[in-house]
Amino acid sequence: MARGDSGRMERLSSIMRRRGIVAPAFETYGGVAGLVDYGPLGASIRRRVIDTWIDYWSSSGDILEIESPTITPEEVLVASGHVGEFNDLMTTCKSCESVFRADHLLEGFVEDIDGLSPDEISSSLAKEGIVCPGCGKTDWSESVPMNLMFKTSVGAMSRGRTAYLRPETAQGMFMQYPMLYRHFRQKLPFGGIQTGKGYRNEISPRQGMIRLREFTMAELEYFFDPEEPPVGKDGDWSTAVQMVPSSTGQIATMSVSEALDKGLILHPTVAWFIARTLELVVSLGVDSSRLRFRQHGQDEMAHYASDCWDCELHGEHGWIECVGIANRTCHDLEQHAMHTGKSDFRAWRSFKESKTVKIDKWFPVQSSIGPSFKGLASAVSKAIGDLDEIPESLPFTVTLDDGTEISIDEGMAERRTEDRIVTGEWYTPHVVEPAFGIDRIIWHILDHAYEEGVKEGEHYAVLRLPQKTAPFDAVVLPLFDKDGMDDMAETIAATLSKVRGLKIQYDNSKSIGRRYARADEAGIPWAITVDHQSLEDSSVTLRRRDDGRQVRCSVADLQSMLSSYGLDMLF
RNA sequence: GCGAGCGUAGUGUAGUGGUUAUCACCCCACGUUGCCAACGUGGGAACCCGGGUUCAAAUCCCGGCGCUCGCACCA
Numbered sequence: 001m002a003r004g005d006s007g008r009m010e011r012l013s014s015i016m017r018r019r020g021i022v023a024p025a026f027e028t029y030g031g032v033a034g035l036v037d038y039g040p041l042g043a044s045i046r047r048r049v050i051d052t053w054i055d056y057w058s059s060s061g062d063i064l065e066i067e068s069p070t071i072t073p074e075e076v077l078v079a080s081g082h083v084g085e086f087n088d089l090m091t092t093c094k095s096c097e098s099v100f101r102a103d104h105l106l107e108g109f110v111e112d113i114d115g116l117s118p119d120e121i122s123s124s125l126a127k128e129g130i131v132c133p134g135c136g137k138t139d140w141s142e143s144v145p146m147n148l149m150f151k152t153s154v155g156a157m158s159r160g161r162t163a164y165l166r167p168e169t170a171q172g173m174f175m176q177y178p179m180l181y182r183h184f185r186q187k188l189p190f191g192g193i194q195t196g197k198g199y200r201n202e203i204s205p206r207q208g209m210i211r212l213r214e215f216t217m218a219e220l221e222y223f224f225d226p227e228e229p230p231v232g233k234d235g236d237w238s239t240a241v242q243m244v245p246s247s248t249g250q251i252a253t254m255s256v257s258e259a260l261d262k263g264l265i266l267h268p269t270v271a272w273f274i275a276r277t278l279e280l281v282v283s284l285g286v287d288s289s290r291l292r293f294r295q296h297g298q299d300e301m302a303h304y305a306s307d308c309w310d311c312e313l314h315g316e317h318g319w320i321e322c323v324g325i326a327n328r329t330c331h332d333l334e335q336h337a338m339h340t341g342k343s344d345f346r347a348w349r350s351f352k353e354s355k356t357v358k359i360d361k362w363f364p365v366q367s368s369i370g371p372s373f374k375g376l377a378s379a380v381s382k383a384i385g386d387l388d389e390i391p392e393s394l395p396f397t398v399t400l401d402d403g404t405e406i407s408i409d410e411g412m413a414e415r416r417t418e419d420r421i422v423t424g425e426w427y428t429p430h431v432v433e434p435a436f437g438i439d440r441i442i443w444h445i446l447d448h449a450y451e452e453g454v455k456e457g458e459h460y461a462v463l464r465l466p467q468k469t470a471p472f473d474a475v476v477l478p479l480f481d482k483d484g485m486d487d488m489a490e491t492i493a494a495t496l497s498k499v500r501g502l503k504i505q506y507d508n509s510k511s512i513g514r515r516y517a518r519a520d521e522a523g524i525p526w527a528i529t530v531d532h533q534s535l536e537d538s539s540v541t542l543r544r545r546d547d548g549r550q551v552r553c554s555v556a557d558l559q560s561m562l563s564s565y566g567l568d569m570l571f
Numbered sequence: 572g573c574g575a576g577c578g579u580a581g582u583g584u585a586g587u588g589g590u591u592a593u594c595a596c597c598c599c600a601c602g603u604u605g606c607c608a609a610c611g612u613g614g615g616a617a618c619c620c621g622g623g624u625u626c627a628a629a630u631c632c633c634g635g636c637g638c639u640c641g642c643a644c645c646a
Binding site for chain 2: 010011014015017018019020024027028029030031032033081082084148167168200202203204205206208211455456458459460477479480509510511512513514515516517518520521527529531532541543548550
């Protein structure tokens with residue numbers, strides 16, 4: 001991943017600061033690593049990326065947006081596994097100062113590592129004589145838990161309940177699964193989406209927007225019946241892109257459709273979401289030749305995942321994971337069901353044909369069992385119900401779990417025989433989750449859009465952002481700031497600005513060429529110029545950023561053309 | 572978290588103990604020009620923070636914060 005021209009990244013970063021796209025946050029107080037500000041242009045781009053993302057998924061009909069808190073009680077994150085995962089014990093080799101996860105060092109030496117206390121882990125390192133993988137010595141510091149979640153407390157004083165700022169938005173969708181299930185009238189598949197901030201207290205954030213401590217995520221949890229994995233036609237199944245399957249580790253160029261046919265993508269629903277992700281990120285302005293899908297190896301994959309692909313984008317920082325598409329199976333819902341003891345986290349599957357199940361078993365007569373066995377009564381009742389072989393008549397003997405044999409006499413049980421019709425069953429839905437790192441995607445669409453050139457001997461920079469992710473749709477310019485051109489331009493800008501969804505800038509400062517250049521650098525796709533002729537026939541010139549070409553266009557047509565992205569038709 | 576380098580207007584920079592802190596782009600006003608970063612005049616804007624050394628610190632020293640790189644970490 002050789003960095004290209006390193007000066008390019010500096011010039012791009014420079015533009016981003018100068019133009020008010022992204023800058024380090026709290027800079028006047030020295031800044032805080034891993035926190036950034038989006039300025040006026042950047043915030044507009046970010047808004048549009050998020051809106052495009054939401055519109056894309058919402059338009060499929062079976063996916064709806066939800067919103068949940070960023071403050072998350074500890075129990076939720078215990079169930080999801082985040083609290084356990086985040087309290088990894090770290091230890092330092094005093095000899096060479098390398099830092100390691102203590103539990104990883106002990107793997108293979110100690111059983112039930114998860115059950116050990118920090119003290120026990122520390123002493124185990126010495127007792128087992130674990131050597132430092134770096135320098136080969138055995139001289140470990142105390143193991144200290146490292147928590148990558150921001151911890152807080154809900155409520156005042158010592159009675160506060162422990163909570164964390166969410167490390168992912170996904171848990172919000174799992175919490176709302178019962179509500180979504182009802183909303184979709186108990187029919188799967190369906191999905192919930194959410195965008196918002198997530199927080200990770202990174203040890204040392206680097207690489208600008210790539211590793212942030214507070215960042216915008218956009219996640220989709222798509223719930224479905226694992227026996228009928230859904231696959232849709234939408235998405236981009238046919239464009240050949242780079243794929244890195246884990247089996248070979250080699251880059252191969254093929255379409256999503258081919259990758260599924262060849263068995264590289266293991267799960268059809270995962271393939272569907274890869275195809276949709278491809279279509280979506282390209283529409284945001286990602287260059288498909290600088291995109292690849294990389295499959296996680298077995299060792300890299302979370303234990304519950306059966307197939308996981310990252311969408312990586314290539315930019316000034318090399319290949320960066322920007323979207324993770326994982327089959328999380330039933331893991332999260334099952335965990336929440338288990339930890340809460342509730343039956344909300346499941347779905348009903350109707351059989352195609354209802355089945356008739358013959359019931360033929362002995363049922364305890366509680367009014368007799370109770371007085372006869374007192375404390376043992378419930379164990380006896382259970383034993384009667386659990387009988388594998390059905391005795392023909394009373395009395396008979398049952399064996400309790402602890403081995404005690406009990407004689408069941410006349411009147412203590414009765415035999416029932418019936419045909420029960422079973423129309424379906426409960427199951428825990430599976431989940432495919434595409435998780436998008438919005439900030440990383442924004443960085444890459446800026447990187448891919450940024451083009452440097454030379455125009456009449458001067459350096460010239462253009463951000464070739466698609467209109468839908470450009471900070472403004474158009475800039476309105478009076479050719480000269482007088483003779484009525486100024487008034488007319490202001491009127492056009494004001495009128496267009498009122499149109500829902502359109503963002504318009506007005507610029508009357510300096511020469512026309514300079515204003516075009518400014519707009520190019522800000523990524524504004526269209527420039528509307530009011531000139532002498534405009535005053536006579538209500539036409540304006542329309543300039544296309546990407547090639548500088550101009551056509552005349554009636555003022556009356558501007559609004560609908562801009563709103564429908566139809567201006568290209570004029571060229 | 573460790574090691575090395577770095578931190579000057581919005582941006583890019585000059586400045587090795589005493590400057591009114593350099594230059595360019597930039598931004599504003601006025602004039603001028605009259606469709607692709609023109610020009611003139613005037614104006615605006617900076618030494619990361621804190622402590623120390625010194626008569627005097629942007630400059631030397633210490634600490635903090637931040638950035639870059641390497642090591643480590645990154646559910």
